Amino acid sequence: MYNIGYFSLRRPQNNYYKILDIDQQCSLELIEELCLDDLAILDVLIIEESVELNFTNICESLLEIRKKSNIYVLILSDKEQTVFTSQMVYLKLGADGVFSEDADVLDLIVKNILKRIRKETVEKKDQGSSFEMIPKKSCVLINKNQEINLTRQEFLALTILYKKRNETVTYEDIYQGVWGKGPEELQKNRVCNLVSHVRKKFSDVKNSPVQVKTIRSIGYILDTDSYEKEFQY
Known part of the structure; x- marks a missing residue:
């Protein structure tokens, strides 16, 4: 996509x-x-x-x-x-x-x-790429040598996307997972802002394995098909 x-x-x-x-x-x-x-x-x-x-x-x-x-x-x-x-x-x-x-x-x-x-x-993909989630520090280790610090909410959002990697994750799924509220209370702009912050933190990383694609009017996909990566907790 x-x-x-x-x-x-x-x-x-x-x-x-x-x-x-x-x-x-x-x-x-x-x-x-x-x-x-x-x-x-x-x-x-x-x-x-x-x-x-x-x-x-x-x-x-x-x-x-x-x-x-x-x-x-x-x-x-x-x-x-x-x-x-x-x-x-x-x-x-x-x-x-x-x-x-x-x-x-x-x-x-x-x-x-x-x-x-x-x-x-x-x-x-041929060059290889990896990232490691570190829950205790709410950060991600990229390519075994670069640490990206995330807020607690950013880390939660990225975790939700990874658990359904290469599948569409709806705005409602992220909102409920991060803020613990049902779809009837959805504030889409909060989800968009949160995902935008996650993207910005990885946008300048060379060969970053974190590629979040927008699915218009539905939500997002964490695309891992294009990369050889290791994902660890």
Whole structure:
């Protein structure tokens, strides 16, 4: 499962968005306000140019993105807005590609990128990766040499995800496991914030075995299929 962010202020969405939305290989998240701290959970970011999200806005976003992330960024250009010079500026600022609203072409580009990501994941697997949960200290030992400290609630959330690794864990499951309250009392924003904090603590770890994928509107998956890892208590 790949996470694709689709940054757009236009309504309704174009045909390419609709294609992505039904792709079973992808978890698609429509983004109306770009949060740079959330880039670590994405594999690809698509920015849709429009009157509402214009050349100046996109240039500013690219500058900020490249300060914090090497994520693949594609610009879906608006034929009425983009000229050749603006395409060149996008590329110079770090965009990986600028494309017109041709759904088939952009679909192939994204699939090629995902193949590269898959290859990189396999290479990480070959290198090996491990993590050890240490309940007494509420921390995780990564690759036998790097200790990541977690709060008690963060440690509980990660433990819940691991016990159902490679399976979907709902917001309700995490909320009940961490806060001990039933689904009728669910506060989804608390779960999202907690998982976001866990992700941030592992986002800068090279070859981190902790990969939490978002399952839109349902919850999360701790993906361990892509890694050779040892998990110990």
